[in-house]
Amino acid sequence: MEEIKVFAPATVANLSCGFDVLGCCLDSVGDEMTLKKNDLNEVRITGIKGQDLPVESDRNVASVAVKALLKDFESDQGFDIEIDKRIKPGSGIGSSAASSAGAVFAANKLLGEPYSVQDLIPFAMQGELIASGNEHADNVAPALLGGFSLVRSYCPLEVLSLPVPSELRIVVLHPLIEIKTKDSRSIIKQNVSLKSAINQWGNLGALVSALYTEDYDLLGRSLEDEIVEPIRSILIPYFQELDELSVAKGALGFGISGSGPSVFALCKGDENAENVKQAIREFYEKKGIEFDLHLSKINQEGVKVL
């Protein structure tokens, strides 16, 4: 195979109580990427559509991730990468992760799949490192694997796939203001109270249980975050109102997607999700802030060949 085109999905990381360890994969939002082998022994970004992103191969997350893979594989194969960038950078729904994950997935296919999809995670994390200064896996893992991913451990890296309740839907609002992940991370305190941490791990344990038992209400109750949300939500216009509005319309729970400014509402079933989406749309339209709004199933497949 000389050329491949893939869909690289957006992802929602953290999910309130799972800061830095939990993420899930979206179905209806993502980039399209084309990788083509070249004979130049060089990884090049040969086209970016839709967004203004670096084309230098040591600054673009896609090429950085592919180069990490090639280094490990001890290959000097060259690739031309074209990105149809539909996920806006700085949106908080895993824009850099989609590019990193899509690129390593595609390169691996073109190389004859020397790696399992799970094994591609560390290479994609190298893309995250240059995007945010931090090698987090909670976007790239669900982008590659689909569904819900839990990072048990970063050192050594161990990522688990968790079951997906079939009626789960997610509404994602992206207020069109940009927050860089780097900036959004810098406002987080590096020490937390033990009491808050205990609440957080109690909720994360409950969330994992809720995924196994398909207990939607428990899933909603476990979407609490008293560590990061109180700080980051300040940067998101009308966060509190959106939270109350969504829950009043029947959402299971509401929180910040990744480092924001996108926010998400988890819902049970299409009808409920449509109601929540509509209410958020009407509210935000009145506020005069530009926004994107998505309703998605949980994508159980991750990156896929188109």
Added chain:
Amino acid sequence: MEEIKVFAPATVANLSCGFDVLGCCLDSVGDEMTLKKNDLNEVRITGIKGQDLPVESDRNVASVAVKALLKDFESDQGFDIEIDKRIKPGSGIGSSAASSAGAVFAANKLLGEPYSVQDLIPFAMQGELIASGNEHADNVAPALLGGFSLVRSYCPLEVLSLPVPSELRIVVLHPLIEIKTKDSRSIIKQNVSLKSAINQWGNLGALVSALYTEDYDLLGRSLEDEIVEPIRSILIPYFQELDELSVAKGALGFGISGSGPSVFALCKGDENAENVKQAIREFYEKKGIEFDLHLSKINQEGVKVL
């Protein structure tokens, strides 16, 4: 019914990554308690066998817990409580929790079961409050409910029961040195690094997943605690050696039971657990420290009528 005798089991709380939110119930270790109605409108401790514990009804955890139940039930029923105390106080395997849980379970039975077993947890927590200065639920919940209990939230109280992998065994070593829960709590730092907290909730999420999937190896890997264990283990003679010894003998994982000094090794199957138990016995006998040593299944029933 005028009189009832119950078995009140010992419990292992925290289980490394689940500080203050997780506990499991033991099968082979516990107290026996007899409750008898009296006509004195008074809750009395009429006998304690085996240990030197307060008999004043506002200082004994069993009577305190029963009085909390009676207050909520708006009843002035009197009870005589006799305790055959086989769990040593200060052992770290839920001695006060067993008495509290056993007492409210028995009183509820004698009152015609106005409360569900789940609803008894807050009353039993009142016993924990006077025992340790802290209303924790991670011993009383598994003592009452059996199996693994996860405290999602303390306010409002929400406790989940998690599944029990059938081959799970637990070896508990109690070095006969006493550590008061109060003292053991006082050495814990009230602030923790966000990095450690993230590791902790990643592990707790994985542990919950492992219980659902019966993934024994994952269960073992998730038994990490970089928050409390590094501090509390200092109080436990040869903690590090016991940990290494148990894992070398095939234990899934090793940690501190509750606030210590008891330690536990989780094992898969009877044969493995026997090997680990034997190795711990031989090691500790050489060290000349008095100890108790138990091997137990996970008790799925909790407090039961004898």
